[in-house]
Amino acid sequence: MSALFTFLGTRFVRALVALWLVSTVVFVVMRLSGDPVPLLLPPDAPRAEIFRVRAELGLDRPILVQYGVFLGNVLAGDFGRSIHFREPAMRVVASYLPATVELGLAAFALAALVALPIGVVSAVKRNSLLDHMAMSLALVGQAAPTFFLGILFILLISLKAGLVPTSGRGTWMHLVLPALTLGAFAMASIARLTRSAVLEALGMDYVRTARAKGLAEIWVVAKHTLRNAALPIVTITGLQFGTLLGGAVVTETVFAWPGIGRLAIQSIYNRDYPVVQAAVFLSAVMFIILNFVIDVIYGVLDPRVRAR
Amino acid sequence: MARVTRRALLKGAAALGAAAAVAQVPDIARAQTTGKRELVWAQGGDISKFDPHFSTSANDIRISFNLYDNLVSRHPDQKLYPGLATEWKLEGQTTWRFKLRQGVKWHNGDPFTSADAKWSLERTYDPSVKARVNTVFTTIDRIEAPDATTLVIHTKKPDPLLPQRLAFYGGQIVPMKYVQKVGNDEFNSKPVGTGPIKFVSWTKDDKIVMDANKDYWGGKPDFDRMIVRAVPEMAPRVAALLKGEVDIITQLPPDQGERVNGHPSTRVAGALYAGLYVLAVNSKVKPLDNPLVKQALALAIDRDAIVKELWRGRGIVPSGPIAKGDNHFDASLPPLAYNPKEARERLRKAGYKNEEVVIETTSGYMANDKPMAEAIQGMWRDVGINAKVEIVEYSVRAQKNRDKSFKGCWWSDPTSTLGDPDGMMWRLLGPGGPQDYWRHAEWDELGNAARFSVDEKFRGEAYKKMTRIVLEHFPWIPVIQPYEDYGLQKYVDWTPNPNQQFEIRRFAFKFKRA
Numbered sequence: 122m123s124a125l126f127t128f129l130g131t132r133f134v135r136a137l138v139a140l141w142l143v144s145t146v147v148f149v150v151m152r153l154s155g156d157p158v159p160l161l162l163p164p165d166a167p168r169a170e171i172f173r174v175r176a177e178l179g180l181d182r183p184i185l186v187q188y189g190v191f192l193g194n195v196l197a198g199d200f201g202r203s204i205h206f207r208e209p210a211m212r213v214v215a216s217y218l219p220a221t222v223e224l225g226l227a228a229f230a231l232a233a234l235v236a237l238p239i240g241v242v243s244a245v246k247r248n249s250l251l252d253h254m255a256m257s258l259a260l261v262g263q264a265a266p267t268f269f270l271g272i273l274f275i276l277l278i279s280l281k282a283g284l285v286p287t288s289g290r291g292t293w294m295h296l297v298l299p300a301l302t303l304g305a306f307a308m309a310s311i312a313r314l315t316r317s318a319v320l321e322a323l324g325m326d327y328v329r330t331a332r333a334k335g336l337a338e339i340w341v342v343a344k345h346t347l348r349n350a351a352l353p354i355v356t357i358t359g360l361q362f363g364t365l366l367g368g369a370v371v372t373e374t375v376f377a378w379p380g381i382g383r384l385a386i387q388s389i390y391n392r393d394y395p396v397v398q399a400a401v402f403l404s405a406v407m408f409i410i411l412n413f414v415i416d417v418i419y420g421v422l423d424p425r426v427r428a429r
Numbered sequence: 430m431a432r433v434t435r436r437a438l439l440k441g442a443a444a445l446g447a448a449a450a451v452a453q454v455p456d457i458a459r460a461q462t463t464g465k466r467e468l469v470w471a472q473g474g475d476i477s478k479f480d481p482h483f484s485t486s487a488n489d490i491r492i493s494f495n496l497y498d499n500l501v502s503r504h505p506d507q508k509l510y511p512g513l514a515t516e517w518k519l520e521g522q523t524t525w526r527f528k529l530r531q532g533v534k535w536h537n538g539d540p541f542t543s544a545d546a547k548w549s550l551e552r553t554y555d556p557s558v559k560a561r562v563n564t565v566f567t568t569i570d571r572i573e574a575p576d577a578t579t580l581v582i583h584t585k586k587p588d589p590l591l592p593q594r595l596a597f598y599g600g601q602i603v604p605m606k607y608v609q610k611v612g613n614d615e616f617n618s619k620p621v622g623t624g625p626i627k628f629v630s631w632t633k634d635d636k637i638v639m640d641a642n643k644d645y646w647g648g649k650p651d652f653d654r655m656i657v658r659a660v661p662e663m664a665p666r667v668a669a670l671l672k673g674e675v676d677i678i679t680q681l682p683p684d685q686g687e688r689v690n691g692h693p694s695t696r697v698a699g700a701l702y703a704g705l706y707v708l709a710v711n712s713k714v715k716p717l718d719n720p721l722v723k724q725a726l727a728l729a730i731d732r733d734a735i736v737k738e739l740w741r742g743r744g745i746v747p748s749g750p751i752a753k754g755d756n757h758f759d760a761s762l763p764p765l766a767y768n769p770k771e772a773r774e775r776l777r778k779a780g781y782k783n784e785e786v787v788i789e790t791t792s793g794y795m796a797n798d799k800p801m802a803e804a805i806q807g808m809w810r811d812v813g814i815n816a817k818v819e820i821v822e823y824s825v826r827a828q829k830n831r832d833k834s835f836k837g838c839w840w841s842d843p844t845s846t847l848g849d850p851d852g853m854m855w856r857l858l859g860p861g862g863p864q865d866y867w868r869h870a871e872w873d874e875l876g877n878a879a880r881f882s883v884d885e886k887f888r889g890e891a892y893k894k895m896t897r898i899v900l901e902h903f904p905w906i907p908v909i910q911p912y913e914d915y916g917l918q919k920y921v922d923w924t925p926n927p928n929q930q931f932e933i934r935r936f937a938f939k940f941k942r943a
Contacts, residue, residue, distance in 0.1 A: 159831035160824055167564065167861070171831060177559065205477050206633075207617060216633060272664050280668045287672055288665040289658055290635050377471075377660040379634035387634075390824055 132416070136409045143405040147398050148191055152184060157204050157392030178204060191398075200402070201395035205388065210395035214381065214403055220290055221380040224373075225366040227296050228304035232365075233358060236308045240315025240354075245342055247320060255312065262309030271302040271375035288377040299376040303369050307361040314357045318350040325349070351422050359415040366411075367404045461694075462943040463920040468652040468933065470677035471666050475634045475659035479620035480613065481601035482553050482560040490598055491679070491931035492637065492657065497601035497622035500527060500546060500580075501592045505926040505937055507703065507754055507848055509592055513546065513602055513623065514580070522587040522883060523570070527580040533646050535604045536627045543574035548605040550582075550595075558613070565599030586881045589888065593847035597928070625650045625934050634659055648935040655933065670695055670916045677921060679931070681914040682796060683741040689916045696919055699743065699912035703927035704844040704853065705752050706795065707905040708788065708805070711835050712867035717786065721779035723903035726786070726838075728772035729812040730805055732765060736909060739797050739804065744911035749896040750858075752910055754927060756849040756885075757892040765907060772812040783815045787837035794823045798840050801908065830863060838906070844928060850892045851880050858904050867904040 158174050175181045194201060200210040243252040278298060279287045285297045323346055331345045370382040381400055388396040472491060478484045481493035502512035514527040533541040550572055554563045568588040573581040584591060594600060608616045620628045625647065626639040637657040641650050660666040667685050669675045671692050681689065686697045716722045732746040748762035790802035802818045809816035829835050846852040855876045857864045872895055879891040915925050922939040926932050
């Protein structure tokens with residue numbers, strides 16, 4: 122029991138340190154990147170006006186003071202007000218969350234459901250026509266720029282074939298193309314990694330033993346190979362999931378999808394510090410939770426991890 | 430391994446075929462008329478605010494000029510018409526009397542009165558409000574509302590352009606009682622106006638939903654609901670139009686015109702931009718402090734080639750610093766000349782010593798900004814100018830704009846906010862203006878006199894002289910006055926406004942009905 126607490130405790134402290142580091146880096150980088158005030162005012166705004174707005178936003182204070190105020194507020198759960206939208210920054214970011222999660226989940230589900238079976242089959246039937254086809258396709262999926270793929274899908278699947286809407290968010294039909302575009306890369310990398318992990322496991326002694334004792338091939342793969350190949354697969358799949366949830370700027374831009382990635386980029390252009398900080402913080406929290414979940418799954422899958 | 434049976438395969442194929450057939454139906458049914466009650470249009474970015482006094486960006490004013498009314502309304506023909514004011518006249522030199530429209534209601538049912546108009550205009554320059562349009566009405570001294578339908582505005586000095594100012598940003602009238610009750614932030618998230626559309630909902634970076642104002646004094650618009658989508662990329666925006674998902678798209682680049690016009694159900698509509706695309710010049714740095722060098726720069730630009738090649742003919746060559754369509758535009762002036770031989774001659778006379786001339790350009794902030802910069806770099810090099818193009822990000826440009834730290838030339842797309850040179854060249858190039866990199870005593874004097882004169886003949890003469898001075902000193906090197914193009918369904922009858930207002934009132938927008 123105490124081992125579990127130690128495990129959870131260390132994880133928690135590490136998570137806090139990671140969050141603090143991420144917040145600080147974003148704070149510093151955003152302030153290095155420039156001043157939001159010229160972007161807020163019309164080009165013919167007088168200088169006095171510029172100084173007034175700087176003071177209003179607290180940007181005239183020394184950076185250390187700004188940092189102190191920022192940290193204090195974050196501890197209280199307050200990320201400040203969006204300079205661009207004039208609303209609490211976290212509320213702005215949270216309003217983008219449903220769309221991001223929806224797209225992330227769909228892309229992930231698509232990627233995992235397609236890639237895992239393909240990877241396993243490719244490994245089991247290695248060097249077959251199926252294997253070659255699947256792996257070539259995966260290579261294309263990994264190599265094709267998202268931007269190109271997205272526009273291609275819009276022109277072919279939406280405009281030519283008329284099957285789904287071109288862009289925007291609404292029904293599940295709107296989700297198809299962005300999920301496919303966003304999922305393509307994850308799909309390809311999961312499929313390739315699954316294949317090599319399964320291949321490696323298939324070459325192990327215990328697989329030979331299982332076959333030697335006359336076990337049906339399907340059980341050899343399902344029971345003895347997959348479980349042992351699962352660790353790297355879980356890692357890459359989990360990380361891919363985190364990336365997908367973190368928002369996908371290009372996919373969101375191409376498909377006019379109101380997600381966090383686009384918000385973050387726009388906010389960087391607008392020098393909307395509070396929104397960028399809130400968005401990055403939220404992404405970091407999601408990543409940390411996901412990592413934690415992966416760790417727990419490790420323990421479930423592999424008793425050796427638990428023992429340590 | 431699962432085997433795909435022949436039956437399953439056939440079933441799948443049949444389903445796909447059916448889906449494709451269903452999708453084809455609207456194509457056939459789509460015609461030159463429509464029964465649609467919903468107007469859907471897409472622009473290149475989302476809005477940032479509904480409060481009209483806190484933003485001047487093009488994306489925002491496309492909405493706010495429809496959500497609210499101004500006292501004076503500028504129609505697509507660029508002339509002024511009654512808005513919330515039915516008539517106005519100048520009394521003496523500095524007193525403007527406005528008769529306000531009776532029986533107008535705010536979207537929440539409150540009556541509109543002169544108190545709203547007075548409070549709203551004062552709000553723009555009230556320092557405690559911190560509005561972003563606080564420089565628009567600096568000429569106003571005080572405002573009186575002697576009765577519910579009369580508004581009297583006293584200006585500090587004669588202001589010939591007050592009605593024009595009231596017609597553009599800052600002039601949108603907001604509801605006094607409602608804003609006082611709910612506060613600025615709540616007003617911004619649940620806006621109330623008198624305009625032809627009423628706020629329903631806003632999903633950021635996705636869509637804005639508005640209902641038609643059935644009781645609009647100018648007549649209910651020709652739809653029940655309006656949806657505005659933000660589609661940042663050009664290709665999906667055009668695809669959405671061609672597929673019939675949207676009725677109008679903004680910011681159609683010239684090279685997409687053929688595609689839109691070539692499609693059986695869509696067309697292009699354009700308006701000559703109320704403004705110019707110019708290379709603004711930092712006349713304080715060498716060699717740009719020498720008028721001869723700047724004359725050479727202007728002479729070396731083959732504007733016809735730029736219009737033809739980069740804009741597919743969607744633009745005209747300017748004749749000076751005043752946009753065609755503006756007050757006091759001099760139609761007798763010839764388009765700016767292209768004469769590389771003369772350019773070389775003036776460089777020689779100037780004693781030009783191969784100093785570097787930098788063009789700082791954004792990439793994609795203005796239509797064709799980078800391609801034009803590169804083309805002009807080539808043209809300048811051809812006459813022996815050591816030209817260099819540097820790409821800057823938009824926010825860097827904004828910063829440089831503020832610090833007045835441009836290295837040589839940079840793109841500017843001045844909008845003529847008042848339909849008059851005062852709202853364009855004087856606003857930007859005048860003393861203390863955002864592009865104050867050049868001073869000329871006579872020009873300054875003329876601009877000042879013209880600003881405060883209500884004698885249009887005098888003003889016309891002043892702007893003629895100012896134009897001549899600009900064409901000698903080139904604080905701006907005008908390059909093109911482009912068309913701003915929109916893609917429309919053929920069943921949409923809509924006239925674009927040259928100054929980026931997106932007019933959906935009855936006089937400008939209709940669906941063609943069968």
